[in-house]
Amino acid sequence: MTASDKKIQFAVIGGGVIGGGWVARFLLMGFDVKVFDPDPETERKINQVIENARRSLPGLFEYLLPDEGSLIFCSTIGEAVSEAQWICEAIPERLNLKYKVFTEIQEHCSKDAIIASSTSGFKPSELQAVSSDPEQIIVAHPFNPVYLIPLVELVGHLKTTEKAAPILTQLGMHPLTVRKEIDAHIADRLLEAVWREGLWLINDDIATTKEIDDAIRYGFGLRWAQMGMFENYRIAGGEEGMAHFIQQFGPALKWPWTKLMDVPELSEELINKIAQQSDQQSGRYSITELEHIRDDNLVAMMRALKTKDWGAGNQLNAMDTSLETTSVKPAEILTQRSPTLTVNRVVPTSWLDVNGHMNDSHYAEVFSKASDIILRRIGSDVNYIARGFSYFTVDMQISYLNECHAGEKISVFTSIHLAEGKKLDLRHEMKNAQGTVCATCTQVLLHVDLNSRKSCPPLEPVASILMALIVPKDILES
Amino acid sequence: MTASDKKIQFAVIGGGVIGGGWVARFLLMGFDVKVFDPDPETERKINQVIENARRSLPGLFEYLLPDEGSLIFCSTIGEAVSEAQWICEAIPERLNLKYKVFTEIQEHCSKDAIIASSTSGFKPSELQAVSSDPEQIIVAHPFNPVYLIPLVELVGHLKTTEKAAPILTQLGMHPLTVRKEIDAHIADRLLEAVWREGLWLINDDIATTKEIDDAIRYGFGLRWAQMGMFENYRIAGGEEGMAHFIQQFGPALKWPWTKLMDVPELSEELINKIAQQSDQQSGRYSITELEHIRDDNLVAMMRALKTKDWGAGNQLNAMDTSLETTSVKPAEILTQRSPTLTVNRVVPTSWLDVNGHMNDSHYAEVFSKASDIILRRIGSDVNYIARGFSYFTVDMQISYLNECHAGEKISVFTSIHLAEGKKLDLRHEMKNAQGTVCATCTQVLLHVDLNSRKSCPPLEPVASILMALIVPKDILES
Numbered sequence: 001m002t003a004s005d006k007k008i009q010f011a012v013i014g015g016g017v018i019g020g021g022w023v024a025r026f027l028l029m030g031f032d033v034k035v036f037d038p039d040p041e042t043e044r045k046i047n048q049v050i051e052n053a054r055r056s057l058p059g060l061f062e063y064l065l066p067d068e069g070s071l072i073f074c075s076t077i078g079e080a081v082s083e084a085q086w087i088c089e090a091i092p093e094r095l096n097l098k099y100k101v102f103t104e105i106q107e108h109c110s111k112d113a114i115i116a117s118s119t120s121g122f123k124p125s126e127l128q129a130v131s132s133d134p135e136q137i138i139v140a141h142p143f144n145p146v147y148l149i150p151l152v153e154l155v156g157h158l159k160t161t162e163k164a165a166p167i168l169t170q171l172g173m174h175p176l177t178v179r180k181e182i183d184a185h186i187a188d189r190l191l192e193a194v195w196r197e198g199l200w201l202i203n204d205d206i207a208t209t210k211e212i213d214d215a216i217r218y219g220f221g222l223r224w225a226q227m228g229m230f231e232n233y234r235i236a237g238g239e240e241g242m243a244h245f246i247q248q249f250g251p252a253l254k255w256p257w258t259k260l261m262d263v264p265e266l267s268e269e270l271i272n273k274i275a276q277q278s279d280q281q282s283g284r285y286s287i288t289e290l291e292h293i294r295d296d297n298l299v300a301m302m303r304a305l306k307t308k309d310w311g312a313g314n315q316l317n318a319m320d321t322s323l324e325t326t327s328v329k330p331a332e333i334l335t336q337r338s339p340t341l342t343v344n345r346v347v348p349t350s351w352l353d354v355n356g357h358m359n360d361s362h363y364a365e366v367f368s369k370a371s372d373i374i375l376r377r378i379g380s381d382v383n384y385i386a387r388g389f390s391y392f393t394v395d396m397q398i399s400y401l402n403e404c405h406a407g408e409k410i411s412v413f414t415s416i417h418l419a420e421g422k423k424l425d426l427r428h429e430m431k432n433a434q435g436t437v438c439a440t441c442t443q444v445l446l447h448v449d450l451n452s453r454k455s456c457p458p459l460e461p462v463a464s465i466l467m468a469l470i471v472p473k474d475i476l477e478s
Numbered sequence: 479m480t481a482s483d484k485k486i487q488f489a490v491i492g493g494g495v496i497g498g499g500w501v502a503r504f505l506l507m508g509f510d511v512k513v514f515d516p517d518p519e520t521e522r523k524i525n526q527v528i529e530n531a532r533r534s535l536p537g538l539f540e541y542l543l544p545d546e547g548s549l550i551f552c553s554t555i556g557e558a559v560s561e562a563q564w565i566c567e568a569i570p571e572r573l574n575l576k577y578k579v580f581t582e583i584q585e586h587c588s589k590d591a592i593i594a595s596s597t598s599g600f601k602p603s604e605l606q607a608v609s610s611d612p613e614q615i616i617v618a619h620p621f622n623p624v625y626l627i628p629l630v631e632l633v634g635h636l637k638t639t640e641k642a643a644p645i646l647t648q649l650g651m652h653p654l655t656v657r658k659e660i661d662a663h664i665a666d667r668l669l670e671a672v673w674r675e676g677l678w679l680i681n682d683d684i685a686t687t688k689e690i691d692d693a694i695r696y697g698f699g700l701r702w703a704q705m706g707m708f709e710n711y712r713i714a715g716g717e718e719g720m721a722h723f724i725q726q727f728g729p730a731l732k733w734p735w736t737k738l739m740d741v742p743e744l745s746e747e748l749i750n751k752i753a754q755q756s757d758q759q760s761g762r763y764s765i766t767e768l769e770h771i772r773d774d775n776l777v778a779m780m781r782a783l784k785t786k787d788w789g790a791g792n793q794l795n796a797m798d799t800s801l802e803t804t805s806v807k808p809a810e811i812l813t814q815r816s817p818t819l820t821v822n823r824v825v826p827t828s829w830l831d832v833n834g835h836m837n838d839s840h841y842a843e844v845f846s847k848a849s850d851i852i853l854r855r856i857g858s859d860v861n862y863i864a865r866g867f868s869y870f871t872v873d874m875q876i877s878y879l880n881e882c883h884a885g886e887k888i889s890v891f892t893s894i895h896l897a898e899g900k901k902l903d904l905r906h907e908m909k910n911a912q913g914t915v916c917a918t919c920t921q922v923l924l925h926v927d928l929n930s931r932k933s934c935p936p937l938e939p940v941a942s943i944l945m946a947l948i949v950p951k952d953i954l955e956s
Contacts, residue, residue, distance in 0.1 A: 017714065176696070190694065230691050
């Protein structure tokens with residue numbers, strides 16, 4: 001999205017956990033949202049979800065998100081949808097209710113608007129059944145918490161899903177277009193299979209909710225968070241390949257490993273058993289505490305996946321690339337040595353320590369990133385590194401002046417104090433949103449030959465860019 | 479395990495991916511292993527798995543693992559098992575072959591040894607059917623890669639599984655005792671259900687292997703890696719609780735969301751389709767490359783879970799606690815100011831940057847951890863922080879002298895240069911295994927009141943411990 005694009009207007013009909021999650025993501029990604037829900041508690045509930053999103057989502061990125069959009073609670077569907085280009089339906093899973101709402105939406109909305117249902121249970125053809133403009137209605141099925149989990153399953157008329165996908169990408173999400181409509185789309189079919197199996201294991205007293213959760217999170221859950229199922233099995237098959245793996249593993253399908261035929265009856269007894277086991281497993285935490293733990297873990301794990309640019313980490317890196325140009329200028333060649341904005345971001349929850357503030361080591365991480373931006377702007381970028389040259393830090397001195405907290409906005413301004421031969425001397429200043437200086441840093445780097453791992457003078461284009469830098473008076477005098 | 483315990487001897491029968499994974503974990507956790515496998519390629523294959531383990535496993539921990547155990551390849555089962563206390567069976571899933579091997583093992587092994595089958599397909603009662611000492615044979619079902627994934631399902635006679643569980647904990651694993659034997663234990667029942675559903679989705683051209691994997695890893699896989707299924711649904715149920723969630727979600731079980739009745743025929747056509755889709759998804763990577771990506775992601779994500787002490791992160795922290803006392807002395811009160819060992823660890827793969835070496839910011843992380851150890855040893859520990867007092871870093875100066883690489887051992891020696899009033903001045907020196915100094919660091923900390931966030935003199939016991947420190951001559955003079 002360029003600054004000249006007219007901003008998409010979003011509307012959300014239904015303000016529960018899913019609707020609220022959508023609202024939070026739209027807002028925090030910089031878009032205006034109008035909400036309709038007849039429940040008088042909606043505003044309170046949605047604001048709670050937004051609070052959760054504010055403490056977790058911005059920390060996923062190395063750059064600042066755009067300013068939050070505005071949120072308006074409307075008293076009619078018409079008011080909410082009339083100017084929207086994307087209308088999100090997140091009401092209860094009752095088809096007659098959905099028909100009523102779709103009819104009212106289509107009476108008031110633009111012909112070009114996308115009407116995106118969050119349904120997990122209904123196919124587009126079912127949702128469209130009574131509509132005069134069925135192609136407008138698609139499924140955009142998200143996953144809780146919507147403000148953090150990237151996946152959205154898109155199902156419906158290709159013309160509409162093709163228009164919808166890039167909008168989801170702008171929201172930092174991963175649109176997965178489901179090419180043939182099918183009950184429960186893709187992910188919920190998989191989830192449903194596991195859920196049923198889990199219910200049987202509890203019903204038959206084989207395992208408790210905690211034991212089942214442990215079997216997942218200490219085991220294959222760790223694999224699935226990054227590679228899914230097939231890519232992991234490909235590895236298990238080894239050099240002999242996937243076909244070999246299936247031939248080995250395949251026969252097990254015929255073994256009586258699952259309760260294929262039956263669905264356990266959800267008797268009061270079974271429901272109570274599950275509820276009690278769940279209380280014993282997690283009851284010492286409130287739902288809000290569990291949400292925070294879950295979100296902090298998601299932030300930490302998704303950030304961890306950035307290093308290998310893999311799965312959700314690849315998604316985040318792509319978003320970083322589109323965010324960085326809106327604040328920092330990594331692609332622009334540096335022309336002067338005076339302070340320039342190099343970091344503009346939020347403190348992630350995963351950076352806190354026992355003292356409840358940003359750990360000292362992450363100050364170094366922030367300054368290190370600031371240097372990376374300067375290096376890119378003087379021509380020492382990925383291509384230059386691929387040619388076998390780079391800069392190594394030889395000295396870093398940080399003065400810690402003020403604490404930083406999770407969710408706090410921090411900016412770094414970096415100046416080149418000295419650029420002479422192979423030596424590069426940077427001065428960083430980190431400020432919070434109030435303009436208070438939180439830390440300063442002096443960093444000395446040396447230009448190196450990556451093959452010999454020894455220092456050497458910089459090559460072109462770095463040498464010329466450094467030579468051409470305008471030196472402001474205050475740096476000369478300092 | 480205390481130093482006085484006699485080390486457990488391990489034997490592994492069968493050196494494939496799973497057997498090799500066991501071997502790697504036993505060795506790297508410091509235990510001796512004897513292996514038997516008639517395949518002449520075994521030694522090469524196992525060494526490859528050990529190489530993978532060496533580059534990933536040690537970096538999971540904040541402390542050094544014990545020295546690697548010894549590995550001996552044996553030419554008979556008898557030779558491999560005669561002195562072992564734990565005999566791991568990891569041969570192909572053919573019951574008659576297993577009977578033959580168990581009989582030979584039991585002819586040569588100690589009556590007290592645990593015979594632990596890695597089987598995913600057979601129940602203990604099936605494995606024990608022809609044995610004269612059935613209670614000795616249990617299932618200890620691990621997950622690939624065995625050297626990283628913590629979960630082991632333990633099934634069998636309680637007397638034996640109770641003896642087995644603490645041994646697995648020593649190996650840094652998570653023993654999950656399955657109380658009633660059942661086909662496929664717990665995790666593989668869940669996996670099997672998803673696998674079958676996945677095969678149908680491919681068979682019916684609804685989704686490709688990549689689309690299914692994306693539906694997992696951009697979606698619920700991220701939730702499952704930390705909380706499993708039930709705890710996540712508990713959150714989705716909100717304050718109204720788990721019973722409410724089931725009543726809402728339950729009816730979907732009766733909907734035709736899964737192919738309950740049928741198993742897709744594994745025709746050559748379906749197998750080829752899957753193999754081709756998998757090639758298209760992952761074919762640009764070799765299996766070794768995929769293994770490295772998977773392992774690096776696992777290391778990064780599992781380390782990320784340490785912050786909240788959650789799931790696999792809790793497992794790692796527990797292992798850290800047991801490892802730290804064997805090298806560093808965090809529980810011992812510091813009595814002198816001269817250099818003391820504060821960090822003794824390996825560089826994790828997740829700490830590398832574009833220059834292929836440990837990123838400068840992780841030097842700060844290592845020195846920050848070194849200070850934490852000193853702080854604990856002068857009485858500023860978790861309890862002291864809970865009383866509302868702590869130390870904040872005010873200045874850190876790092877000199878980078880040498881590069882560090884993934885898997886490299888690094889140690890930090892820290893001395894207290896000055897401890898006067900609220901000021902604490904630490905000097906760190908980081909060395910690699912060759913004794914080369916990689917970096918030095920001067921760190922100044924101030925004692926603070928966590929309520930006012932202002933500096934103040936230290937309280938007891940910190941004040942007295944600092945006062946009593948013996949000051950060696952060289953520090954006085956420096």
